[in-house]
Amino acid sequence: MLRNYVGGAWVEAGASETLETRSPAGGAVLAEVPLSTADDIAAATAAAREAFPAWRSTPPQQRARALFALRELVVANQQELAELVTLDMGKTTDDAFAEVGRGIESIEAAGAVPHMLKGENLEGIATGVDIEMVRQPVGVIAAITPFNFPAMIPLWFLPFAVGCGNTFVLKPSEQDPLTSVRLFELIDEAGVFPAGVVNLVHGAHDAVNGLLHDPEVDGISFVGSAKTARYVASTAVAEGKRVQALGGAKNAMVAMPDADPKLLAGGVTGSAFGAAGQRCLAGSLLVLVGTEAEQDATLQTVVDAAGALSVGDGADPATDVCPLVSVASRERVEGEIETALGEGARLVLDGRRGGGEGGAELGPTIIDGAPADSRAVREELFGPVLTVLRTPDLDGALELVNSSRYGNSSILFTSSGGTAREFRHRVQAGMIGVNVGVAAPIAWFPFAGWKDSIDGDLHANGRDAFEFYTRKKVVTSRWA
Numbered sequence: 001m002l003r004n005y006v007g008g009a010w011v012e013a014g015a016s017e018t019l020e021t022r023s024p025a026g027g028a029v030l031a032e033v034p035l036s037t038a039d040d041i042a043a044a045t046a047a048a049r050e051a052f053p054a055w056r057s058t059p060p061q062q063r064a065r066a067l068f069a070l071r072e073l074v075v076a077n078q079q080e081l082a083e084l085v086t087l088d089m090g091k092t093t094d095d096a097f098a099e100v101g102r103g104i105e106s107i108e109a110a111g112a113v114p115h116m117l118k119g120e121n122l123e124g125i126a127t128g129v130d131i132e133m134v135r136q137p138v139g140v141i142a143a144i145t146p147f148n149f150p151a152m153i154p155l156w157f158l159p160f161a162v163g164c165g166n167t168f169v170l171k172p173s174e175q176d177p178l179t180s181v182r183l184f185e186l187i188d189e190a191g192v193f194p195a196g197v198v199n200l201v202h203g204a205h206d207a208v209n210g211l212l213h214d215p216e217v218d219g220i221s222f223v224g225s226a227k228t229a230r231y232v233a234s235t236a237v238a239e240g241k242r243v244q245a246l247g248g249a250k251n252a253m254v255a256m257p258d259a260d261p262k263l264l265a266g267g268v269t270g271s272a273f274g275a276a277g278q279r280c281l282a283g284s285l286l287v288l289v290g291t292e293a294e295q296d297a298t299l300q301t302v303v304d305a306a307g308a309l310s311v312g313d314g315a316d317p318a319t320d321v322c323p324l325v326s327v328a329s330r331e332r333v334e335g336e337i338e339t340a341l342g343e344g345a346r347l348v349l350d351g352r353r354g355g356g357e358g359g360a361e362l363g364p365t366i367i368d369g370a371p372a373d374s375r376a377v378r379e380e381l382f383g384p385v386l387t388v389l390r391t392p393d394l395d396g397a398l399e400l401v402n403s404s405r406y407g408n409s410s411i412l413f414t415s416s417g418g419t420a421r422e423f424r425h426r427v428q429a430g431m432i433g434v435n436v437g438v439a440a441p442i443a444w445f446p447f448a449g450w451k452d453s454i455d456g457d458l459h460a461n462g463r464d465a466f467e468f469y470t471r472k473k474v475v476t477s478r479w480a
Contacts, residue, residue: 001032002177002202004040005184007047008195013040013202019174024090024323025313027358033174036203041210044199048140048167049216051196056137056165060114067159069192071107074100074155077186081151081179083315088176089150090322090360091275092314096151102443103155106461109443110159116466117164129478135470137165138242139218142211144232145180146224147173147325148278148382153460154180156447157221160465162197169199169217171207175325212236219469221460222246223280226380226406226452233455244468245455246280246447248380249408252401253283253437254423255298256394257290259413260435264298265305267413267437268386273309273321273364274438277384278329280453281409281431281438284381286366287389287397295390299368303349306364306386311353321384323360330360333383336375337365340387345370351384378404394419402428407450409439430459 001018003010013034021030034040055063074081078100085096121132143157154170161168172180184200187193201207211217212235219242222232229247236243253268271283286302288295314322324330334352341347351363368388370376376387391397401410410429414420420434430448433439441447446459458468 001034002181004034004036004044004202005188005200006044007050007199008188010188011043013037015040015203019204021088021174021176021178022326023087023358024325024360025315025358027327030088031178033177034202035174036201036207036210038206038210040201040203041207041214044169044201045140045142045211045214045216047196048169048199051194052139052167055162055167055194055197058165060117060165063163063165064111064113066192067107067111067113067163069190070159070187071104071111073186073190073192074104074107074183078104081182084179084182085151086314088178089147090314090325092319092322093317095275095322096314099149099152102440103152105443106152106155107159109461110163110465113163113466116463117470125476129476131474131476133472133474136473138469138471139166140169140216141166141219141221141469142169142171142214142217143221144171144208144211144224145173147175148275148280150176150179151183153223154183156460158198160461161221161469162193164466164469166219166469167197169201169211171201171203171211174202174204177202208232212241213239217241219243220245221468223460229455242468243456244458244460246449246460247453247455248406249280249449249453250285250378250380250404250406251281251283251409251411251429252285252287252404253411253413254287254289254394254397254401256412256414256416256419257294257298258415259298260415261301263435264413265301267411267435268302269305269309269364271411271437272386273306273384276322276324276362278325278382279438281440283411283437284385285377285387285389287391287400289391289393289397291392299348299388302386303366306349306366309364311351311361311363312356321363323356323358324362324383325360327355327359329383330355330362333362333381333385336381336383337367337385340367340370340374340376343371343374345374345376348388380406394422398423398426405452408453409433409449411437411439
């Protein structure tokens with residue numbers, strides 16, 4: 001059974017209940033995950049609180065050097081961490097390696113903390129009176145992270161939080177916690193941080209609620225579904241905590257008739273079916289623009305490319321589309337496909353294949369003609385399912401895209417600079433791609449979802465991270 005990491009030591013959880021984490025590819029049991037109790041949560045947050053005063057007082061350049069050491073540690077073990085992502089979550093080896101690389105970029109961006117924590121001052125606002133603004137850490141930060149990026153998203157939060165002088169408690173997804181466990185093992189073995197600065201607790205819903213209601217926790221960082229993000233945000237705010245809660249998405253890709261066929265095919269299929277569609281930046285809607293003949297030709301380009309993708313074990317270098325994270329996820333997504341077909345949608349490409357060896361495989365699936373108010377059009381299915389919409393012009397495409405309650409990302413495929421400029425100006429989403437299937441910002445920029453894709457006004461990464469993990473203090477002084 002997995003253990004929690006509390007106060008610089010590995011400890012047994014007091015949980016009597018456990019969950020199994022299984023390989024999505026083969027179905028084998030990988031570990032027993034304890035469902036930590038309220039006492040387990042309290043022990044972790046108490047350790048973080050105890051470590052906070054000394055860590056806060058550590059000079060920012062020393063905290064930055066600890067991040068440099070963390071960066072070197074992750075770089076040296078990038079392949080091992082990527083293999084754990086593939087084993088436990090399922091994604092392909094190349095995708096997993098790139099995910100860890102994205103986490104490394106977040107550590108690098110957080111390493112700028114001595115510069116980013118600099119305040120402001122204004123001299124002589126009145127006779128003999130000066131004013132200055134300084135930044136100070138928030139306190140104890142708890143991060144609740146999802147299954148789909150078990151390496152990257154914990155590294156969205158941990159480096160920025162501790163670099164700013166906070167202490168940290170991570171609750172990784174109970175579906176694939178092995179990557180986080182190994183990361184903390186490496187941190188512990190190398191002695192990167194003093195005891196209590198970073199802590200890890202396992203669990204599911206009760207652990208989330210425990211962190212939300214724990215009086216020692218000052219701030220919550222969360223990534224998950226839109227429904228859960230809204231719950232986390234409202235609960236945390238009611239408890240007086242600072243919160244950033246990144247939620248779901250229904251990202252639309254708009255294909256103009258003048259789109260480059262190669263860029264279109266690769267961008268759409270990589271976005272819709274990479275990681276089996278289990279990304280909050282996955283393009284799950286394809287808006288075809290033009291005459292009916294142009295729309296059909298564009299769709300056939302995408303269908304041909306999707307049909308050529310290989311489905312299987314993420315550890316197989318030949319695999320393009322990995323399994324879903326679990327059998328239950330595959331069954332849920334296939335249920336969504338059946339619902340869409342029952343509402344009148346048409347299957348253009350059927351990826352159902354009986355689940356494969358581990359029962360979690362589902363190939364690229366494309367549906368056309370779904371009703372405008374259907375879940376296949378409006379809600380995040382989180383699987384390798386692409387829903388096709390049609391409209392004659394860019395105005396119609398923007399109307400379709402902007403009608404969504406989500407605003408994480410939107411993509412345009414075109415050869416026209418004028419069309420691209422109009423699209424980026426009018427589309428209601430925070431991350432825009434032009435001829436790029438997955439518009440994931442590098443870590444020096446915020447992960448900038450809009451609308452129901454975020455609760456809170458400060459995003460992960462970039463300048464927003466330094467803003468979220470610090471509080472401003474303004475000092476007005478006069479000396480005789």
